[in-house]
Amino acid sequence: MAEGGVIRTPSRGRSALLTDLYQLTMLKAYWEHGLHETAVFELFVRRLPPNRNFLLAAGLAHALDYLEGLRFQPDELEWLGGQPGFPPAFVDWLADLRFTGDVDAMPEGTVFFAEEPLLRVTAPLPQAQLVETRLISLLNYSSLIASKAIRFTLAAPTARLVDFGLRRAHGSEAGLLAARAAYLAGFDGTATALAGQRWGIPTFGTMGHSFVQAHDSEAEAFVRFARAHPENAVLLIDTYDTEAGASKVVEIAAGLRAEGIEIGAVRLDSGDLAAHARRVRRILDEGGCPGVRIFTSGSLDEHGVARLADVPVDGFGIGTALTVSADEPALDSVYKLQEYAGQPRRKRSEGKATWPGRKQVFRTCEHGRLARDVLGLEDEALSGEAMLVPVARAGVRLRSDPPLEEIRERVRASLETLPAELRGLESAPAPFPVEPSPGVRELTREVDHRSCGDDVGEGFAATGTPG
Amino acid sequence: MAEGGVIRTPSRGRSALLTDLYQLTMLKAYWEHGLHETAVFELFVRRLPPNRNFLLAAGLAHALDYLEGLRFQPDELEWLGGQPGFPPAFVDWLADLRFTGDVDAMPEGTVFFAEEPLLRVTAPLPQAQLVETRLISLLNYSSLIASKAIRFTLAAPTARLVDFGLRRAHGSEAGLLAARAAYLAGFDGTATALAGQRWGIPTFGTMGHSFVQAHDSEAEAFVRFARAHPENAVLLIDTYDTEAGASKVVEIAAGLRAEGIEIGAVRLDSGDLAAHARRVRRILDEGGCPGVRIFTSGSLDEHGVARLADVPVDGFGIGTALTVSADEPALDSVYKLQEYAGQPRRKRSEGKATWPGRKQVFRTCEHGRLARDVLGLEDEALSGEAMLVPVARAGVRLRSDPPLEEIRERVRASLETLPAELRGLESAPAPFPVEPSPGVRELTREVDHRSCGDDVGEGFAATGTPG
Numbered sequence: 001m002a003e004g005g006v007i008r009t010p011s012r013g014r015s016a017l018l019t020d021l022y023q024l025t026m027l028k029a030y031w032e033h034g035l036h037e038t039a040v041f042e043l044f045v046r047r048l049p050p051n052r053n054f055l056l057a058a059g060l061a062h063a064l065d066y067l068e069g070l071r072f073q074p075d076e077l078e079w080l081g082g083q084p085g086f087p088p089a090f091v092d093w094l095a096d097l098r099f100t101g102d103v104d105a106m107p108e109g110t111v112f113f114a115e116e117p118l119l120r121v122t123a124p125l126p127q128a129q130l131v132e133t134r135l136i137s138l139l140n141y142s143s144l145i146a147s148k149a150i151r152f153t154l155a156a157p158t159a160r161l162v163d164f165g166l167r168r169a170h171g172s173e174a175g176l177l178a179a180r181a182a183y184l185a186g187f188d189g190t191a192t193a194l195a196g197q198r199w200g201i202p203t204f205g206t207m208g209h210s211f212v213q214a215h216d217s218e219a220e221a222f223v224r225f226a227r228a229h230p231e232n233a234v235l236l237i238d239t240y241d242t243e244a245g246a247s248k249v250v251e252i253a254a255g256l257r258a259e260g261i262e263i264g265a266v267r268l269d270s271g272d273l274a275a276h277a278r279r280v281r282r283i284l285d286e287g288g289c290p291g292v293r294i295f296t297s298g299s300l301d302e303h304g305v306a307r308l309a310d311v312p313v314d315g316f317g318i319g320t321a322l323t324v325s326a327d328e329p330a331l332d333s334v335y336k337l338q339e340y341a342g343q344p345r346r347k348r349s350e351g352k353a354t355w356p357g358r359k360q361v362f363r364t365c366e367h368g369r370l371a372r373d374v375l376g377l378e379d380e381a382l383s384g385e386a387m388l389v390p391v392a393r394a395g396v397r398l399r400s401d402p403p404l405e406e407i408r409e410r411v412r413a414s415l416e417t418l419p420a421e422l423r424g425l426e427s428a429p430a431p432f433p434v435e436p437s438p439g440v441r442e443l444t445r446e447v448d449h450r451s452c453g454d455d456v457g458e459g460f461a462a463t464g465t466p467g
Numbered sequence: 468m469a470e471g472g473v474i475r476t477p478s479r480g481r482s483a484l485l486t487d488l489y490q491l492t493m494l495k496a497y498w499e500h501g502l503h504e505t506a507v508f509e510l511f512v513r514r515l516p517p518n519r520n521f522l523l524a525a526g527l528a529h530a531l532d533y534l535e536g537l538r539f540q541p542d543e544l545e546w547l548g549g550q551p552g553f554p555p556a557f558v559d560w561l562a563d564l565r566f567t568g569d570v571d572a573m574p575e576g577t578v579f580f581a582e583e584p585l586l587r588v589t590a591p592l593p594q595a596q597l598v599e600t601r602l603i604s605l606l607n608y609s610s611l612i613a614s615k616a617i618r619f620t621l622a623a624p625t626a627r628l629v630d631f632g633l634r635r636a637h638g639s640e641a642g643l644l645a646a647r648a649a650y651l652a653g654f655d656g657t658a659t660a661l662a663g664q665r666w667g668i669p670t671f672g673t674m675g676h677s678f679v680q681a682h683d684s685e686a687e688a689f690v691r692f693a694r695a696h697p698e699n700a701v702l703l704i705d706t707y708d709t710e711a712g713a714s715k716v717v718e719i720a721a722g723l724r725a726e727g728i729e730i731g732a733v734r735l736d737s738g739d740l741a742a743h744a745r746r747v748r749r750i751l752d753e754g755g756c757p758g759v760r761i762f763t764s765g766s767l768d769e770h771g772v773a774r775l776a777d778v779p780v781d782g783f784g785i786g787t788a789l790t791v792s793a794d795e796p797a798l799d800s801v802y803k804l805q806e807y808a809g810q811p812r813r814k815r816s817e818g819k820a821t822w823p824g825r826k827q828v829f830r831t832c833e834h835g836r837l838a839r840d841v842l843g844l845e846d847e848a849l850s851g852e853a854m855l856v857p858v859a860r861a862g863v864r865l866r867s868d869p870p871l872e873e874i875r876e877r878v879r880a881s882l883e884t885l886p887a888e889l890r891g892l893e894s895a896p897a898p899f900p901v902e903p904s905p906g907v908r909e910l911t912r913e914v915d916h917r918s919c920g921d922d923v924g925e926g927f928a929a930t931g932t933p934g
Contacts, residue, residue, distance in 0.1 A: 017660040172604065191489060207493055
């Protein structure tokens, strides 16, 4: 398959070529000029999306896996050597490149806000540079989906929530990561079978319209499906007429019960879900099927779920709205150099300036509620809990990844501490306060003052070339 | 890494567990009841998103690769056998399952509209059912991105367009597929190195802010980068002050020229791009650098690109807006059973009813412009070009995937035939006409009439059980 379509998704998503070419053009220049001092990069979200009052960190386990496994494969090096600007000596040097740096990060399931580093990399400049693209990609997407998923759990705290999004996810990796991120945020499980196999996430399967359509009789389809899945049959009743479907469920229920089979639930997937659910509930109750639950799907976002709060619906299958985070399909995640060779650094681009130095987030709770975050320097003596913790040293994880249940528990505990105004689906009246510390402000002044000395002459002077 | 984070992205994205569990629960019931007659499923988009006048088909090469490689691996079967409802005999049957069906589809790069099948699968019911989720996923995402990308080419037909989106794409598969889909739609290339290696897509690399920040002097950073990449250095000039950066470029240009190095371009990434580009163009021109091109990036969507039409900008790096299709992050793609065991089928769910039978899209051009599409039956004698063509028979591709250049050429040719009102970025005054044929309408009436005979009693009667 020369130029055609085969997706050779790199084993474990760890290809070192999963990066922007500019990382490699920069590495070439770093290599040529010996820039391999220690760099400190921080990954953060510049701004919260308008429809989010807080974000939830996720994806760290994948990021660490990527860093530990980072290496160029022979075929990748061969390709690179064939591109302009990458001589054999540089390619040979890349062959030996590994990630040997330190990582500090917020554990998965931590609530965070704009400008707060989720992750800090401290490593020789070329290593820390190369990994930018993939680190952003992994933390950005999982955090995006966890931050969307938790809105559904806030909208329907007691309902069963299942990720139905694989088919509309942006590719298979997205579908898998979304299943995991949603589960971390409090979903009950996923329809994605592979996520069940990989991570032990509970999987849920119902039936599709095609099953009903493949039969001449809807009732026959129901009976056959229930017999094939006596453990928990969920019958899809909207293929032709939802209430007529519910009546058929009632009529077959007694016969199935005689065989020892209890129908688990019905699923509604179209039309006015509130109206249908109320009518179906009545049909089931009056027909002697009060134990048959009602599950709905069909293009619901968190607002749609919230609107069904008083409707007899026991669970929701959530697809597109979750898996592409439809109202906000991206976070403004960036990864910025904050220190190089012991010198704090910052960019001052319009609207995109950063705070320099190695930073820490100091979080203060009062009366069991989040009160404020301070963005301080790592070594600054500030009160509050330090949210970034050491997770890798010299390129190696400090502990194995926590079980998913531990992360789910962290999320539940974090939700307890969220102020009520952040917990709503609507925008909070004011953003949660995140203040740079005196140390950060002072360092910024120092860096700006120092860089006034920058002038064109240095460019050539430093490399010994006349200007 | 037991429960933790390792992404073992399945080799080639082809895992048979990349599916919704309900496909497997349905397969179990099909298997139990011997439903293995021929099924015909069609994949189509129910509605065009509000901001799209047409869509562009992409992803077929991946879909065919998936179908050809479909099989359950031993570890996948082992997992499935441990889930409730999947007995060993069923799991053994799955072990031998392969895709042996036929596929008809629109070639990649074909313009299409709502309700038009992109792809039709004709196969034994269990096979055709199982592949639903992954087929939607592959065609949905690549078509989504190709359909977004072409809007940028319409907005800036002569500018260089480069995909910068990997970091914000929803995972690595999305990033790779987006690079390819954008290239098919007319982009000049991508920053994603792996897309270059895999598919030979031209790759473009500039420099990042961190490269500038790692130096004490911006000018020194520029000189070093230009020396490392004399073949085509693109210098990022907005780290501190865009116009000051442009002046530094002018001041180092003569010295570099003396070394035989011509600076290729500068990149602007922040602030008012139009104002900066005009000022930078003047600084470069007046400084004797008329050959240094101006490349911009920085959160541009197609409208932002169109607004820069009269501004001296030679190229655009397009990130998030492209790679998550930010204004419309999903297509309403579905895959529906249209015939089973020789009988046409349809669903009649509210707002989601389908046209039954094996269908074909008959396209008519008049005076070199698309005039209308008719959604007809495959064997109906209708005028117009048949847009679905045979691409696989008995599970095997009929030809190797076309080179990407062939697809790009098809896109260019299709654009020529697009009526002017569909080519704008704004919504066309009326949707392009797609009409169901007399044959489709008649078949729908027949199916609806026949299914009136459906009643509950059949459910048990057909399986010999008293109701």
